[in-house]
Amino acid sequence: MSGADITFRGAALVLPGGVVQGDLSVIDGRIAEVGVVTRPAGEQVDARGLHLLPGAIDPQVHFREPGKTYKEDLATGSAAAAVGGVTAFLEMPNTDPPTTTAALLADKIVRATDRARAHFGFFFGATPDNAAEVAALDPTRVAGLKIFMGSSTGTLLVDEQAALEAHFAAARVPIAVHAEDETRLRARLAAYAGQTDPALHPIIRDEEAALIATTRAVELARRHQKRLHVLHLSTAEEVVFLRGLPDEGLVTTETLPQYLWLDADAYATLGTRLQMNPPVRSRRHQEALWAGLLDGTIACIATDHAPHTVEEKALPYGQAPSGMPGVELSLPLMLHAVHAGRCSLRHVVRWMCEGPADCYGLRRKGRLLPGHDGDVVLVDLQRTRRVEAAQVMSKAGWSPFEGWALTGWPVMTVLGGRPVYRDGALQPGVFGAPLEFAHAPRVHRRPPID
Numbered sequence: 014m015s016g017a018d019i020t021f022r023g024a025a026l027v028l029p030g031g032v033v034q035g036d037l038s039v040i041d042g043r044i045a046e047v048g049v050v051t052r053p054a055g056e057q058v059d060a061r062g063l064h065l066l067p068g069a070i071d072p073q074v075h076f077r078e079p080g081k082t083y084k085e086d087l088a089t090g091s092a093a094a095a096v097g098g099v100t101a102f103l104e105m106p107n108t109d110p111p112t113t114t115a116a117l118l119a120d121k122i123v124r125a126t127d128r129a130r131a132h133f134g135f136f137f138g139a140t141p142d143n144a145a146e147v148a149a150l151d152p153t154r155v156a157g158l159k160i161f162m163g164s165s166t167g168t169l170l171v172d173e174q175a176a177l178e179a180h181f182a183a184a185r186v187p188i189a190v191h192a193e194d195e196t197r198l199r200a201r202l203a204a205y206a207g208q209t210d211p212a213l214h215p216i217i218r219d220e221e222a223a224l225i226a227t228t229r230a231v232e233l234a235r236r237h238q239k240r241l242h243v244l245h246l247s248t249a250e251e252v253v254f255l256r257g258l259p260d261e262g263l264v265t266t267e268t269l270p271q272y273l274w275l276d277a278d279a280y281a282t283l284g285t286r287l288q289m290n291p292p293v294r295s296r297r298h299q300e301a302l303w304a305g306l307l308d309g310t311i312a313c314i315a316t317d318h319a320p321h322t323v324e325e326k327a328l329p330y331g332q333a334p335s336g337m338p339g340v341e342l343s344l345p346l347m348l349h350a351v352h353a354g355r356c357s358l359r360h361v362v363r364w365m366c367e368g369p370a371d372c373y374g375l376r377r378k379g380r381l382l383p384g385h386d387g388d389v390v391l392v393d394l395q396r397t398r399r400v401e402a403a404q405v406m407s408k409a410g411w412s413p414f415e416g417w418a419l420t421g422w423p424v425m426t427v428l429g430g431r432p433v434y435r436d437g438a439l440q441p442g443v444f445g446a447p448l449e450f451a452h453a454p455r456v457h458r459r460p461p462i463d
């Protein structure tokens with residue numbers, strides 16, 4: 014699909030240097046002029062009273078295709094993304110079959126083409142014996158290598174040292190780890206076998222399990238001099254550990270809106286709906302994650318969008334699967350954080366646009382700059398709406414945030430100059446393109462925004 018033209022008039026533009034009142038034009042799918050537009054092109058959108066941001070990039074989603082498409086598929090998951098102001102997503106390999114060969118990765122790209130409502134990239138899944146395949150991957154076509162160091166949803170797991178060494182030696186793409194230590198998880202799951210209180214989840218999968226695995230992954234990355242991205246950071250201990258590392262540009266990390274807005278008290282009301290890996294933990298961890306974002310230790314916000322059906326999540330603790338949907342509410346939740354005074358719009362753009370673009374080498378995305386892709390989202394910071402299950406676009410059909418009144422919502426999401434979502438409706442015939450990755454060998458921490 015070739016790019017289109019569109020011009021936004023009178024918006025508050027959230028630029029890399031700050032928020033500026035002005036116009037922005039997209040010509041042939043690329044941002045042409047920013048601030049003052051001398052050559053307006055395409056539809057003139059009256060954006061007065063609204064803010065224009067780069068489209069959000071969600072660097073961790075599970076869209077379940079192939080294999081578990083009753084929970085989600087690439088069309089529905091990406092539609093949820095578009096509604097939420099997300100213009101690009103990086104999807105995880107724990108599908109069925111898992112994405113562990115070049116052929117299966119190519120199959121996902123084919124499946125997403127002309128169906129995904131946002132730009133798309135995929136992780137390759139590590140197994141104990143596929144390091145040779147990893148070495149042969151085309152780095153421009155792969156988001157990263159996903160290693161489950163501890164078991165979660167699906168069958169992927171690599172926890173033996175020799176296999177980890179082989180993967181860290183082979184990878185030419187960022188290595189993204191699910192950092193929970195399998196040995197400790199097994200021991201604790203055995204010790205708590207038969208218990209059905211969901212509030213035990215963060216006690217069983219405790220902070221120690223997370224810290225052991227994160228420390229181990231960082232040691233491997235530094236010795237092999239490879240880029241490491243620690244997925245879904247959940248503990249204060251990991252924040253302190255990562256903050257204390259010298260900034261060699263090797264290690265980046267992310268956290269999730271769920272961890273920033275929900276805490277362990279919510280197990281009493283949400284039960285197994287709150288269950289995810291790594292777990293939602295106490296307020297102490299939540300505050301440490303906020304601090305890690307604000308001081309630049311944590312570069313990105315992802316969602317780990319992990320849809321399971323209402324029926325599956327109603328099973329007792331021990332049988333219910335881990336994970337919750339998130340992709341369509343991450344931007345509203347972070348705009349609500351702006352409304353609540355927890356951070357600024359510049360922070361939101363840093364964490365949801367610039368951070369993911371930098372960590373995964375998306376060179377023309379994440380910033381409102383001339384020459385960048387015309388992937389933008391227009392948001393209304395004044396709009397308050399209650400989250401309702403009936404409005405959830407994901408096939409999951411529920412949200413842990415049901416009943417919350419959030420202030421700050423996307424009103425138009427644009428892919429390459431073409432609105433894919435506007436006035437509350439998906440627009441027909443607008444699809445994303447495969448992402449091209451220019452992975453950088455080093456991604457340094459950025460100074461805090463004041």
Ligand code: DOR
Pocket residue numbers: 075107165166191288289290291317319320334335336337
């Ligand atoms: O809670 C989780 N759910 N954590 C993961 O690591 C996987 C995800 C899923 O795929 O359901």
